[in-house]
Amino acid sequence: MILIVNKYLLGKSFKGVSLWPFVILKNSDLKDDFNFINHEKIHLRQQLELLILPFYIWYLAEYLLRLLYYKDRFLAYKNISFEREAYSQEMKENYLQERKFWAFLQFV
Template sequence: MILIVNKYLLGKSFKGVSLWPFVILKSPELKKDETFINHEKIHLRQQIELLILPFYIWYLLEYLLRLVQYKDRFLAYKNISFEREAYTQEMKENYVKERKFWAFLQFI
């Protein structure tokens, strides 16, 4: 994981984003936010499992499906299976080490 701090690379509503192998952060303080960093580490693991490019394709397609389903951008985002896994598991310090292969499938 390579951390990059750059407030100009992200939109207003984003604190950070994982683009394997990088995690781009809006502010340097986020480096100390263990929950946030763990959330992003979960996304990096998901990306590796799906061989990176298919992750982004799946993410986008699922977002569009959830957008049709919920008719709300924020709800669509929060209900993407990758996000559901990351948000529900981000508080678990050792989750990335202990998680099973393709664990996000249980969050579809």
């Protein structure tokens, strides 16, 4: 994981984003936020499991499908399986050590 802090690379509503192998943060205070960093590490693992490019294709496709369903960008984002896994597990210190392969599938 390579951390990059740059407030200009992200839109207003983003605090950070994982683009394997980078995690781009809006501000340096986020480096010390365990839950936030763990959330992004979960995304990095998901990206590796899906061999990176298919992750982004799946993520976008699922977002668009959920946007059609919910008709709300925030609800669509929060209900993407990758996000549901990351948000529900971000506070668990050992989650990545115990996580099963393709664990995000249980959140589809």
